[in-house]
Amino acid sequence: MKTIRIIGFVLLLMGLASFSETWETTDAGYEIGDVARDFSLKNVDGKMVSLSDYNDAKGYLIIFTCNTCPYAIKYEDRIIDLDKKYKPLGVPVIAINPNNPSLSPGDNFAKMQVRAENKGFTFPYLLDESQEVFPQYGATRTPHVYLLDKTEQGNVVRYIGAIDDNYQDASKVKEKFVDNAVDAMLAGKEIQVTQTRAIGCRIKV
Amino acid sequence: MKYLLLLSCLFLFMVSCGNNKKKEPSTANTDTVLAETPLETSEKVKFPIYDFEGLEPLLHKEDGKTYVVNFWATWCKPCLEEMPFFEQVNEERKDDGVEVILVSLDMPSMWKSRLEPYVEKKGIKSDVVILDDPDQNTWIPKIDKDWDGAIPATIIYNKDKWQFFGHGFTYDELNETVDSFLN
Numbered sequence: 001m002k003t004i005r006i007i008g009f010v011l012l013l014m015g016l017a018s019f020s021e022t023w024e025t026t027d028a029g030y031e032i033g034d035v036a037r038d039f040s041l042k043n044v045d046g047k048m049v050s051l052s053d054y055n056d057a058k059g060y061l062i063i064f065t066c067n068t069c070p071y072a073i074k075y076e077d078r079i080i081d082l083d084k085k086y087k088p089l090g091v092p093v094i095a096i097n098p099n100n101p102s103l104s105p106g107d108n109f110a111k112m113q114v115r116a117e118n119k120g121f122t123f124p125y126l127l128d129e130s131q132e133v134f135p136q137y138g139a140t141r142t143p144h145v146y147l148l149d150k151t152e153q154g155n156v157v158r159y160i161g162a163i164d165d166n167y168q169d170a171s172k173v174k175e176k177f178v179d180n181a182v183d184a185m186l187a188g189k190e191i192q193v194t195q196t197r198a199i200g201c202r203i204k205v
Numbered sequence: 206m207k208y209l210l211l212l213s214c215l216f217l218f219m220v221s222c223g224n225n226k227k228k229e230p231s232t233a234n235t236d237t238v239l240a241e242t243p244l245e246t247s248e249k250v251k252f253p254i255y256d257f258e259g260l261e262p263l264l265h266k267e268d269g270k271t272y273v274v275n276f277w278a279t280w281c282k283p284c285l286e287e288m289p290f291f292e293q294v295n296e297e298r299k300d301d302g303v304e305v306i307l308v309s310l311d312m313p314s315m316w317k318s319r320l321e322p323y324v325e326k327k328g329i330k331s332d333v334v335i336l337d338d339p340d341q342n343t344w345i346p347k348i349d350k351d352w353d354g355a356i357p358a359t360i361i362y363n364k365d366k367w368q369f370f371g372h373g374f375t376y377d378e379l380n381e382t383v384d385s386f387l388n
Contacts, residue, residue, distance in 0.1 A: 070280050070312055141355040166339040168312065177342075196342040199310055202283065202355040 029138010030146065032194045035154035036062075039133045041096065041126035042109070044116045049094065049124045051148070051155060058090035059185060060155065061178065062146040064139040066097045067115045068106040069201035072142045074167045076119055079143070082163070082178060083123040091147075091182050093123040098134035098142070101127075103204040134203060141200030147181050158185055161196030250316045251324075252309070254335040257344035263306055263334065264348075264360060270302045271363040271386045273379075276336075276356050278310040279319040283373050284357040288327070290376040294383060295331040301387055305331035310356060313337060361386055 030036055038051045051060060063079055065072040083093035101108035109127050116125045128134050137146055138160075147159035159181035164173040177196050184191045255263075264274060275291050277284035288307075295305035307329065311320045316335065324333055338344055345354050349369035352358060359370045363386055374382070 070315075074312075140353045162342060165342055167341070168339045172339070174340075197345040197352070197354045198341045199345070199354045199356065201281065204282075 029135070029140075030157045030160070032157055032160065034157050036146070036148050036157055037136060038155070041128060041133065043124040043126050044109075044113045044121075045124075049126055051094075054092065056090060057092060057150055059150050059158075059182070060148040061086065061091055061093045061182070062137065062148060063093055063095050064098050064134055064137070064142055064144040064146075064203070065095050066099050066104070066107045066142045066201070067111055068099070068104055069142045071167055071198070071200050075143050075163055078163055078170055080119065080122055085179075086182055087122070089182075089186060091186070095121070095123055095125045096128050096133060097125065098128045098131060098139060099204045100131060107204075131205060139203060141198075141202055143198075143200060145178055147178065147185065149185055158191055159194050162198035165196075167198065250335070251321055252316075252333045252335050254337050256338040257336065257340075257347070260308065260334070260336050260338075263308075264362070265367075267364040269364065270304050271361065271383065273303065273305045273383065274308060274360040274362075275305065276308050276310060276358045278356060279315060279323045280311070281356050287357060287373045287375075287379075288329075290374060290379050292327075292329060292331060293376060294379055298380075298383060301383075303383055303387075307331050307333045309333060309335045311335065 036051075040048045040050045043049045051057075054060070061082060063082075065075070065079065067073075079093060079095065086092065097107055097112055099107040105111075112125055112127060115121075137144075139146070143163065145159070145161060145163055146157055148155040149158045159178065161177060163176075163178045164170075165175045165177065166173045175193070177193055180193065181191045263272075266272060273291065273294065275284075275287075277288065279285070291305050291307065294303065309320055320333075320335070323329075341354060345352055348358075348360065349371065352369065352371050355371070357373045359374065361368055361370070361382060366386055368386075370382070
């Protein structure tokens with residue numbers, strides 16, 4: 001009896017160890033080349049959205065964004081443009097609001113619906129209600145872009161970072177990081193700049 | 206058991222908040238593109254406005270003082286929460302040669318409407334400067350290779366030591382960290 005208990009305890013410990021290990025790896029977030037997990041999150045129209053819903057997609061632009069961050073607002077029009085440009089080519093935008101609405105009331109579901117309506121979002125705007133998806137990705141701020149490439153091995157992360165190099169003025173942009181990455185991916189070429197950084201609002205947990 | 210699991214998840218999750226170990230960007234973009242400062246606005250703004258090149262000397266002064274350089278913005282809630290601690294340290298540690306520099310990352314449209322009123326209302330005594338350089342992917346890694354660009358963030362340095370902190374501070378933490386630069 002005692003032995004069984006000890007064995008049970010050891011097994012439990014091992015289970016716990018492996019469990020925390022997987023958490024640690026997802027914890028740091030995706031790196032370039034990692035396979036991203038699918039999710040099921042509620043869209044502003046009330047329907048649940050998953051990557052697997054898109055049968056014909058060649059990839060996805062997952063963009064963590066929100067209503068309230070001034071940087072996210074600066075990029076709203078450019079996010080719409082990205083969707084208009086790349087959805088027909090098989091790479092739709094999927095926007096996810098990662099903020100906890102109780103800490104950031106301007107980012108609650110009702111306000112997301114209003115924002116999506118007013119701006120005429122052409123893409124799903126999802127709420128990461130349990131705040132489980134953004135840590136898997138390793139998103140830390142808004143806006144934060146992840147380009148996924150749909151392959152036989154799964155949805156592979158190809159680019160992480162900012163949309164371009166000038167948040168203030170779209171007309172003064174010198175390098176369109178996301179456009180360049182998607183174009184290269186669709187052309188089967190190597191993406192030159194795979195990670196970039198930008199000032200953003202820390203995601204409110 | 207469930208409790209333990211939950212606890213370990215919580216712990217790991219908390220660790221993740223402070224620990225952003227992203228790899229260096231594999232960008233070859235090294236040319237310093239300077240921000241074109243809108244002169245009409247800057248003439249009226251009370252604080253000096255720099256691009257990164259202009260700011261850099263403030264991050265490497267060698268005059269025997271210890272500088273606490275805090276990156277913040279009026280739209281950043283956690284930044285405003287820790288602001289009183291920086292003000293307090295600036296006031297209390299003057300005799301130790303400690304000086305706080307508050308680098309605002311507010312956008313040009315906010316300089317007159319938010320930044321100036323905030324500084325005035327709170328009676329901020331530390332030096333305030335504005336960093337206006339939209340080419341963030343070029344300058345963020347120059348401050349710290351692991352900085353993901355989220356604020357608050359702080360540099361503390363003197364002629365012997367230079368360190369970046371990609372997180373917020375409590376008053377005690379800030380004081381203790383400043384102490385470690387003085388001995």
